[in-house]
Amino acid sequence: MKVLLHVCCGICAVPAAERLMCEGHIVTGFFYNPNIHPVDEYKKRLAAAEKAAKELGFELIEGMYDREKWFENAKGVEYEKEGGKRCERCFYMRLARTYDYMKRKNFDMFATTLSAGPMKNVEVINSIGRSIGGEKFFLADFKKKGGAQRGIELAKEWNLYRQDYCGCIYSLEEKFAREKARDEGR
Numbered sequence: 001m002k003v004l005l006h007v008c009c010g011i012c013a014v015p016a017a018e019r020l021m022c023e024g025h026i027v028t029g030f031f032y033n034p035n036i037h038p039v040d041e042y043k044k045r046l047a048a049a050e051k052a053a054k055e056l057g058f059e060l061i062e063g064m065y066d067r068e069k070w071f072e073n074a075k076g077v078e079y080e081k082e083g084g085k086r087c088e089r090c091f092y093m094r095l096a097r098t099y100d101y102m103k104r105k106n107f108d109m110f111a112t113t114l115s116a117g118p119m120k121n122v123e124v125i126n127s128i129g130r131s132i133g134g135e136k137f138f139l140a141d142f143k144k145k146g147g148a149q150r151g152i153e154l155a156k157e158w159n160l161y162r163q164d165y166c167g168c169i170y171s172l173e174e175k176f177a178r179e180k181a182r183d184e185g186r
Helices: 010-022 039-056 067-074 085-104 122-136 147-158 169-184
Strands: 002-006 026-031 059-062 109-112
Touching (some): 010 026, 010 109, 010 147, 039 059, 039 147, 067 085, 109 122
Parallel strands (some): 002 026, 002 109
């Protein structure tokens, strides 16, 4: 089957694309992440995804970086703790765009690398994917069966950029607050 794989970053692309390709699917990556801030971070993650795609041998398409639409989408839930409603809206926005692209370009199914992330709730991700695309969404937990570790190993081997926060400006602020609290506790 022709699978359109929403790619959030290079590290998560590794186990997802490898598994799909090993199962015989033809994979095309779709990097659609208007949530990633600042723009320099977006560029680093895109470059890592491009390198992973090249190393694994699949095409990667960059979606529109429509930050303003993402901020509109997050309005009202900006300062919820990571993993809450803000994240659910973010997943929905990115998977809905992936599904729309899948339909326009005649792919058979769509999937996401989000389930490869160790901090992501796979049940929420899969539920959102199925609510958007029904049976056209490839249910998966790409971090299982050593997937997350495989992504880390190849990231080191290929010198892929490894991010240290989810991606949005609010998760970056949470990271800074945790670091400050840790530093003040010394």
